Structure formats: C-alpha cells, structure tokens
C-alpha cells in the first residue's frame with residue numbers, strides 16, 4: 600500500500616525557497632508511489648493567535664482542538680498519515696510563527712493523564728520529517744529548528760528525518776537553479792515514500 604504523506608508548509612512566500620524545495624520533495628515522493636497532500640499552513644486562518652491554553656481539548660474525550668477554524672481539520676487528519684513533513688524557513692533561529700502556531704495546537708492531539716502521570720495520543724505510528732531553509736549557515740539556525748523537531752518527535756515516540764538547506768537567499772532566484780539540491784530534495788521524497 601502506498602505511504603500517505605502530509606506536507607505542512609509554513610512560508611508566507613508562495614514562490615519562495617521553502618516551497619521550491621517542497622515541490623521537488625513531493626515530485627520525488629509521488630514518483631516513488633506515495634500519496635502526498637500539501638497544506639499551505641501559512642495561509643490558514645486561525646481564530647486565536649496560537650494555542651490559548653483553554654484546556655478545552657484536555658477536558659474532552661476527543662483528540663481534537665475545540666476552536667473551529669482552518670487549523671482544526673488539518674490537526675484532526677494528522678493521525679491518518681504515515682509521515683508528516685514540516686517545511687519552514689528559519690525565522691530568528693526558529694521555525695516560522697505560522698508553523699509554530701499549528702505545532703502548539705497539536706497539544707489537542709495529546710492528553711495528559713494526571714492519574715497515571717503520562718501522556719496518551721494516537722501519533723506513535725507517525726514518522727516525522729523536516730525541510731528547513733535558511734539564509735545563513737546550518738548552525739545555529741536550522742540546527743536549532745532540527746533539534747526542536749527531533750525533540751518533539753522523540754516526545755511522541757517517533758523520530759525525525761531532515762533536509763536542511765543553508766545559504767538560501769530571499770534576494771535572488773539562485774536556489775531554483777540548484778540542480779544538486781533539486782536531486783537531494785527528490786531523493787529525500789523518494790526515501791520517505793518507502
């Protein structure tokens with residue numbers, strides 16, 4: 600059966616570096632037979648500025664956010680996939696705020712059980728991946744983003760593969776002509792499809 604991959608893109612620049620790498624990644628993954636959905640997280644409309652810690656999700660039996668907006672159905676569908684790929688530019692040594700907003704609301708997919716002192720969720724089968732572009736070097740920007748995603752993946756008992764893309768300028772189209780990077784991104788897509 601083909602692997603189902605969800606790609607969450609967090610750059611506000613539709614034709615920018617991150618989305619260019621994502622296009623190459625999805626070409627590779629689809630070529631290898633994966634069923635790929637891409638959600639432009641940067642254009643989702645959210646009712647609040649991120650998770651407001653209302654604890655509505657924790658009081659409910661359901662693994663879903665109580666706020667009814669564009670983000671909610673995307674979160675709810677996450678457990679239906681085999682792989683979730685977060686694609687983000689580096690913004691001030693972290694992921695973009697658009698991606699972080701969705702990440703924080705993933706709290707609704709995880710429940711803390713005070714009686715047992717542990718968390719429960721339906722995400723253990725998920726493999727995570729990160730595509731992170733940056734204007735500068737890998738260290739510190741994308742290296743810090745990678746560390747965050749690896750830590751979150753570890754927290755839910757999974758792991759996170761990454762493709763880090765340094766020296767990706769917003770002031771030129773140079774990245775679009777980088778054939779070695781194109782091949783690397785396609786190979787990353789093929790790898791996660793299998």
Ligand SMILES: Cc1cc2nc3c(=O)[nH]c(=O)nc-3n(C[C@H](O)[C@H](O)[C@H](O)COP(=O)(O)O)c2cc1C
Pocket residue numbers: 610611612614615616617618688689690691692693732733734735736740741767768769
């Ligand atoms: C608000 C903002 C903050 C940024 N912060 C960093 C940073 O901390 N480190 C870095 O290497 N590049 C930084 N950059 C550069 C972008 O991460 C980089 O050019 C990226 O490829 C842009 O992706 P995009 O074309 O998909 O928008 C920043 C860019 C912006 C707009």
